[in-house]
Every structure is written in C-alpha cells, then in structure tokens.
Amino acid sequence: MISEKFLDVISHEGVVSLVTCGSDGAHVSNTWNSYLVIRDNKILIPAAGMRKTQENVEQNDKIKVTLGSREVMGYRSMGTGFLVEGTAKFLESGEEYDLMKEKFPWLSRVLEVTSESVKQTL
Amino acid sequence: MISEKFLDVISHEGVVSLVTCGSDGAHVSNTWNSYLVIRDNKILIPAAGMRKTQENVEQNDKIKVTLGSREVMGYRSMGTGFLVEGTAKFLESGEEYDLMKEKFPWLSRVLEVTSESVKQTL
Numbered sequence: 001m002i003s004e005k006f007l008d009v010i011s012h013e014g015v016v017s018l019v020t021c022g023s024d025g026a027h028v029s030n031t032w033n034s035y036l037v038i039r040d041n042k043i044l045i046p047a048a049g050m051r052k053t054q055e056n057v058e059q060n061d062k063i064k065v066t067l068g069s070r071e072v073m074g075y076r077s078m079g080t081g082f083l084v085e086g087t088a089k090f091l092e093s094g095e096e097y098d099l100m101k102e103k104f105p106w107l108s109r110v111l112e113v114t115s116e117s118v119k120q121t122l
Numbered sequence: 123m124i125s126e127k128f129l130d131v132i133s134h135e136g137v138v139s140l141v142t143c144g145s146d147g148a149h150v151s152n153t154w155n156s157y158l159v160i161r162d163n164k165i166l167i168p169a170a171g172m173r174k175t176q177e178n179v180e181q182n183d184k185i186k187v188t189l190g191s192r193e194v195m196g197y198r199s200m201g202t203g204f205l206v207e208g209t210a211k212f213l214e215s216g217e218e219y220d221l222m223k224e225k226f227p228w229l230s231r232v233l234e235v236t237s238e239s240v241k242q243t244l
Contacts, residue, residue: 013192014136014137014192015136015137015139015188015189015190015191015203017137017139017141017150017188019139019141019148019150020148021143021147021148025143025148025184026141026142026143026147026148026186027186028139028141028150028186028188028205030188030190030203030243030244032192032201062147064148064149064150066137066139066150066152067137068137068152069137070135070136070154079154081137081152083150121152122152
C-alpha cells in the first residue's frame with residue numbers, strides 16, 4: 001500500500017500533518033517527512049510532545065496523515081501528496097520502539113500508524 | 123499577528139494542511155506554501171477542489187491551518203512551523219476574489235481564513 005512514490009516523497013523534506021479527533025474537535029500535530037519510518041503497512045513516527053494527539057487516540061484511534069513534496073511528480077505536474085487513513089497507537093516499548101529510539105534518541109514514545117488506505121491526492 | 127518568520131516560511135515551498143470538522147469527523151485538505159497570500163490577519167488560498175472543506179465550513183467555520191519549513195530557524199534548531207486557528211469562508215466574488223483570480227486563473231473560489239491565533243509551534 002505504501003508505494004515507491006510515497007517513499008520518494010519522504011526522501012524530500014517537508015511537513016507531515018497528523019489529524020485526530022477529540023471531544024473538543026479536530027487536533028493537528030506535525031512532524032517532518034524525514035522522521036517517518038515505513039514497515040510494511042505501518043508508519044512509525046518518533047514522538048516527544050504530541051500529548052493531545054495521544055489523548056485523542058486513546059479515546060478514538062482514527063488518524064489522518066497528510067504529506068507531500070513539490071519536488072516529486074504528481075498526476076499532471078510537479079508536486080504530489082498523500083492522504084493516509086488508519087489507526088494510531090503510541091508505543092513505549094518493544095521491537096519497534098527500540099528500532100526508533102536508536103534512530104531518534106530524543107523520542108519518549110513512538111506513534112505507530114497502521115494504514116488502512118493510502119491515496120495519492122495530486 | 124502574521125510575523126516576519128511566518129512570511130519567511132511561506133517563501134519556502136512546502137505542504138499546508140487545512141483541517142475542518144464535519145458531522146463525520148475531521149477532514150484535511152492541502153495546498154502549497156507558495157499559494158498563500160497574506161492580507162493583514164487574513165490568509166487567502168486559491169481553491170479548485172476543496173469541496174469537503176467547503177461543506178464543513180458552511181456548517182462549522184472553525185479551521186486549523188498548519189505549515190512549516192525545515193529551512194527556517196525554529197526556537198532551537200533549523201525547522202519551524204505554525205498553527206493558525208481561525209474561521210474560514212469561501213469567496214466567489216469581490217475584491218479579494220479578483221486579486222486571487224489574477225494570480226491563480228485556475229481557482230473557482232477563494233478560501234479566506236481569518237486568523238484568531240497564530241502560534242509558532244517549533
């Protein structure tokens with residue numbers, strides 16, 4: 001589900017948005033393209049803050065992730081983006097946590113997004 | 123409210139996220155940093171699609187906008203971002219529409235975000 005083009009996008013730097021819903025509406029937190037680690041249909045993201053995202057996810061685990069790059073070809077011209085829809089979980093231990101902690105020593109948790117749908121939007 | 127640093131960010135290319143809430147939860151659409159036009163506390167954004175964003179805004183006009191650039195200095199290191207909270211309206215005519223239509227002939231409406239809060243997040 002994670003395509004070559006998706007990997008191409010995250011090889012360029014950019015802003016990723018992580019959208020979750022709480023009882024008080026939508027929340028958005030951000031990270032960088034270069035922080036994403038792909039394992040099959042999972043996206044692993046280092047988390048230092050992201051407290052509100054975690055609070056929301058513990059109530060409602062649905063998440064939407066958007067990212068893109070102007071330097072990767074889209075359907076019709078330069079610039080493409082993706083919308084990932086899936087579920088989110090915060091990890092504080094385990095194999096994926098250890099893998100990420102080695103790469104990003106400053107993380108306190110890992111946000112694991114299990115993608116259910118990955119759409120190229122542009 | 124729109125700072126020099128904000129203008130610096132949008133002078134670099136990147137992905138902007140536009141988060142709105144509908145009865146079926148949060149929706150996120152995207153545009154590019156370079157498409158944003160600032161007029162006082164308003165952000166004007168050309169809209170071609172964005173139908174779901176418009177549908178949501180007509181029910182609940184609250185919007186969250188995030189953007190950033192790894193190439194602009196943040197509080198502690200390179201890379202900064204902003205969260206804008208405000209209200210949104212779609213324009214189909216008027217002075218701001220004409221100004222934007224000249225710059226972006228492909229737009230069908232203009233998304234006008236009136237910012238209530240602009241926070242540097244990083």
